Amino acid sequence: EAEVAQSPRYKITEKSQAVAFWCDPISGHATLYWYRQILGQGPELLVQFQDESVVDDSQLPKDRFSAERLKGVDSTLKIQPAELGDSAMYLCASSQMVLASPGAGELFFGEGSRLTVL
Amino acid sequence: AQSVSQHNHHVILSEAASLELGCNYSYGGTVNLFWYVQYPGQHLQLLLKYFSGDPLVKGIKGFEAEFIKSKFSFNLRKPSVQWSDTAEYFCAVNPNNFNKFYFGSGTKLNVKP
Numbered sequence: 001e002a003e004v005a006q007s008p009r010y011k012i013t014e015k016s017q018a019v020a021f022w023c024d025p026i027s028g029h030a031t032l033y034w035y036r037q038i039l040g041q042g043p044e045l046l047v048q049f050q051d052e053s054v055v056d057d058s059q060l061p062k063d064r065f066s067a068e069r070l071k072g073v074d075s076t077l078k079i080q081p082a083e084l085g086d087s088a089m090y091l092c093a094s095s096q097m098v099l100a101s102p103g104a105g106e107l108f109f110g111e112g113s114r115l116t117v118l
Numbered sequence: 119a120q121s122v123s124q125h126n127h128h129v130i131l132s133e134a135a136s137l138e139l140g141c142n143y144s145y146g147g148t149v150n151l152f153w154y155v156q157y158p159g160q161h162l163q164l165l166l167k168y169f170s171g172d173p174l175v176k177g178i179k180g181f182e183a184e185f186i187k188s189k190f191s192f193n194l195r196k197p198s199v200q201w202s203d204t205a206e207y208f209c210a211v212n213p214n215n216f217n218k219f220y221f222g223s224g225t226k227l228n229v230k231p
Contacts, residue, residue, distance in 0.1 A: 031217055042122075042208050042221035043162070056218065091162070095217070105150060105169060105212070107219055109162040 002026040004110035006092050012116045018080035021113045024073070025094030033107070034067055034077050035091040043091055049075060082117045089114050122211050124222035131199050132230050139194040139225050141209030150212040151192040152219070153183055157205045165207070168192065179203070201231045 005024040013019050025032050030051050035043035046065065048056040051072040060067065064083070069075040079086055093107040123142045131137060143149065153165040166177025173185040183194045192209060209222040 033219070035221075040223070042124075042223045044221070045218070048218070050217070093162075093219075106152065106164050106167055107154075107162075107210070108164075109154075111161045 002108075004092055004094055004108050006090075006110035006113050008113055009111060010114050010116075012118065013082050014118050015083055016081040018078065019082050019115060020079075021077045021090050021092075021115075023075045023077070023092030023110060025075075025092070026096075026108055029094035029096045029108070030072070031095045032069055032075050033091075033093045033095075034075070035093060037089040037091055037112070039088075046077070046090075079115075082115070084117050087115055087117045122209055122220050122222040124207075124209055124225050126225045127223070128226045128228070130228045130230065133201055134198045135229075137194070137196040137199045137203070137227070139207055139209075139227070141192045141194065141222060143190050143192070143209075143211045143220075145190075145211055145213035145220075147214045149214070151183070151185060152210040152212070153177065153181070153192075153194050154208045154210060154221075155205050156208070156224075162208065165194070199227070199229050201229045203227060204229045 007022050032049040034046040036046050037043045047060045047067045049069045052069050067077045089112045091112045092110045095107050121144050125140050151168040154162045155165045156162045165181050166175050168175045168185045176182045181196050185192050206224050206226050208224045211220050
């Protein structure tokens with residue numbers, strides 16, 4: 001079964017350092033999402049891509065967070081500098097909206113990248 | 119503000135007990151509705167979904183959910199839970215097919231053997 005790949009699974013860093021997370025969505029999925037999940041809360045959207053274009057980054061703290069999906073396939077989420085409050089699980093998900101396709105209209109999640117900022 | 123509400127944050131049941139988890143949303147118009155489950159140490163995975171048609175939808179592992187449009191609700195049910203159902207359950211809404219998904223805060227279910 002096709003999966004969304006994410007790395008690293010775990011990242012421990014000190015505040016003010018830079019961190020980066022990578023995501024490879026399911027092949028053929030045009031829409032890619034980065035979510036942040038703080039312990040005890042549901043996933044919150046950080047950024048959404050349609051192919052290589054950002055369609056929603058309204059909740060992305062742009063002073064320190066950046067995201068790209070240069071070729072419309074895999075994506076990188078970067079935090080620089082990291083702050084204590086950034087400790088969370090960073091989830092990547094992908095979807096396709098082609099009707100009548102298996103799994104159309106639902107989100108497929110990766111394992112997530114757990115960030116701890118010390 | 120538009121939102122997805124899950125009122126039960128933590129539920130503890132004994133095996134064979136019945137389960138109902140509440141989900142309410144405040145988005146108007148057409149919505150697609152989902153329940154996702156996250157088992158300990160695993161990624162979020164789809165339990166069931168509603169797009170249209172019969173408001174009672176059946177998912178994997180004996181779960182079902184009922185869409186009640188007038189109540190803006192999509193409650194999850196299972197007649198008899200098992201220890202292996204211990205997990206965190208998230209309700210999600212995709213309003214107006216705009217390719218955006220909004221999640222509730224989740225409900226942790228602990229099933230005692």
